[in-house]
Amino acid sequence: MGDGILAGNSRVGLWLIGARGSVAATVVAGAAAIRAGMMPATGCVSELPDFRDTGLPNFNDLVFGGHDIVTVPLPKRVEQLAQDGVIPATLLGPIDGALVAAETEIRPGIGALPVGQTLSEAVAPIVADLVSFRRRHRLARVVVVNVASTERPSQISAAHDSLAGLEEAMSDTCPAIPTSSLYAYAAFRAGCSYVDFTPSAGARLPALDEFARVQGLPYAGSDGKTGETLVKSALAPMFAHRALRVRSWTGVNLLGGGDGATLAEPAAAQSKTMSKGRALEAVLGTAVEGAVHIDYVPELGEWKTAWDHISFEGFFGVRMTIQFTWQGCDSALAAPLVLDLARLMARAHETGRVGPQGQLAFFFKDPVGTDEHRLVMQYEALRQWAMLLRSQR
Numbered sequence: 108m109g110d111g112i113l114a115g116n117s118r119v120g121l122w123l124i125g126a127r128g129s130v131a132a133t134v135v136a137g138a139a140a141i142r143a144g145m146m147p148a149t150g151c152v153s154e155l156p157d158f159r160d161t162g163l164p165n166f167n168d169l170v171f172g173g174h175d176i177v178t179v180p181l182p183k184r185v186e187q188l189a190q191d192g193v194i195p196a197t198l199l200g201p202i203d204g205a206l207v208a209a210e211t212e213i214r215p216g217i218g219a220l221p222v223g224q225t226l227s228e229a230v231a232p233i234v235a236d237l238v239s240f241r242r243r244h245r246l247a248r249v250v251v252v253n254v255a256s257t258e259r260p261s262q263i264s265a266a267h268d269s270l271a272g273l274e275e276a277m278s279d280t281c282p283a284i285p286t287s288s289l290y291a292y293a294a295f296r297a298g299c300s301y302v303d304f305t306p307s308a309g310a311r312l313p314a315l316d317e318f319a320r321v322q323g324l325p326y327a328g329s330d331g332k333t334g335e336t337l338v339k340s341a342l343a344p345m346f347a348h349r350a351l352r353v354r355s356w357t358g359v360n361l362l363g364g365g366d367g368a369t370l371a372e373p374a375a376a377q378s379k380t381m382s383k384g385r386a387l388e389a390v391l392g393t394a395v396e397g398a399v400h401i402d403y404v405p406e407l408g409e410w411k412t413a414w415d416h417i418s419f420e421g422f423f424g425v426r427m428t429i430q431f432t433w434q435g436c437d438s439a440l441a442a443p444l445v446l447d448l449a450r451l452m453a454r455a456h457e458t459g460r461v462g463p464q465g466q467l468a469f470f471f472k473d474p475v476g477t478d479e480h481r482l483v484m485q486y487e488a489l490r491q492w493a494m495l496l497r498s499q500r
């Protein structure tokens with residue numbers, strides 16, 4: 108879609124679905140603090156030497172906007188995060204202008220599923236918001252990143268297998284398409300790339316994969332890898348390479364915040380435990396006993412504790428265990444990755460990449476476009492792509 112896309116312009120839009128949530132607010136606040144020189148870009152993978160001279164947009168080139176279904180203004184949301192100890196209170200004054208600017212670009216999202224509308228009608232306001240954002244700010248590209256509340260697992264039906272089937276199903280009175288997929292469809296309609304930072308269905312419906320390819324657009328996902336699964340994808344290959352047999356792997360996650368409240372609902376938690384569970388079997392080559400548990404503990408606020416217990420055996424079948432405890436501030440871990448993904452996806456789009464972006468698997472619990480879950484191998488794939496990008500400048 109050439110409409111409104113300006114050649115030679117390096118400014119890139121980062122459009123956040125769930126723009127008033129903890130992750131989104133930390134993204135906008137973090138980028139503003141980096142731009143103001145008040146904070147180093149700690150945690151931003153794209154700032155590592157491997158990504159130098161690869162043509163990524165600068166933090167200064169990013170313009171923020173998004174959709175949400177709540178009305179708490181972004182500066183207020185950031186104030187809450189400061190009270191919770193995520194964002195230093197001393198930053199609030201200096202970054203206020205950037206927060207207000209982003210707030211003016213937040214539009215009402217799709218809450219309940221629209222009933223009795225065609226697919227085009229349902230997404231028309233979302234597409235219009237994206238196109239208008241790109242035009243008004245004279246942006247070269249817009250990357251849409253879904254950081255909205257996790258949805259329950261979708262009943263994927265035959266209607267989702269092809270674009271024609273999807274269009275037809277949407278003209279029924281009760282469309283069975285997840286909201287995250289409506290956003291992904293709208294992003295592709297508007298000529299934007301799409302990143303699913305949540306375990307929701309998003310762009311993963313076969314019909315949307317087809318649509319992304321028709322539109323010549325890249326997409327990536329799913330579910331940002333920020334804590335327990337990050338450690339898992341680093342640790343599990345150690346057992347595999349050392350030929351030690353993992354007998355069981357159990358994870359207990361305690362979390363507060365908006366994400367914790369959403370995941371207190373068993374169906375939404377199922378989306379998360381499914382995406383958290385995929386890496387182990389893929390890396391170890393066999394199903395392993397043990398489950399992933401998620402408990403909502405409001406008192407923990409923005410903090411999360413994960414405790415993993417792994418039992419394994421060596422020579423003579425001698426049994427041993429390893430346990431680790433991860434205590435993280437989820438949004439502070441997630442936000443730099445969202446900024447990385449925006450920069451990398453903008454470059455993927457610019458260099459003509461289309462469909463699922465497997466080279467971005469490093470960032471996700473349940474990556475699209477590849478079955479590789481080993482963290483080091485994922486980083487290597489990313490690094491190889493960075494080398495290619497450098498040669499394409």
Ligand SMILES: NC(=O)c1ccc[n+]([C@@H]2O[C@H](COP(=O)([O-])OP(=O)(O)OC[C@H]3O[C@@H](n4cnc5c(N)ncnc54)[C@H](O)[C@@H]3O)[C@@H](O)[C@H]2O)c1
Nearest residue numbers: 125127128129130175216255256257305331365366437441
């Ligand atoms: N923080 C992390 O480390 C991490 C890691 C991986 C994935 N995620 C995922 O990122 C997402 C955001 O996490 P969070 O902590 O910011 O949650 P949050 O609850 O603070 O924010 C979610 C936001 O999405 C908005 N929203 C809900 N439905 C919407 C819709 N239909 N349209 C537009 N906006 C909608 C909510 O109003 C809220 O502002 C979650 O799905 C979470 O699972 C977070």
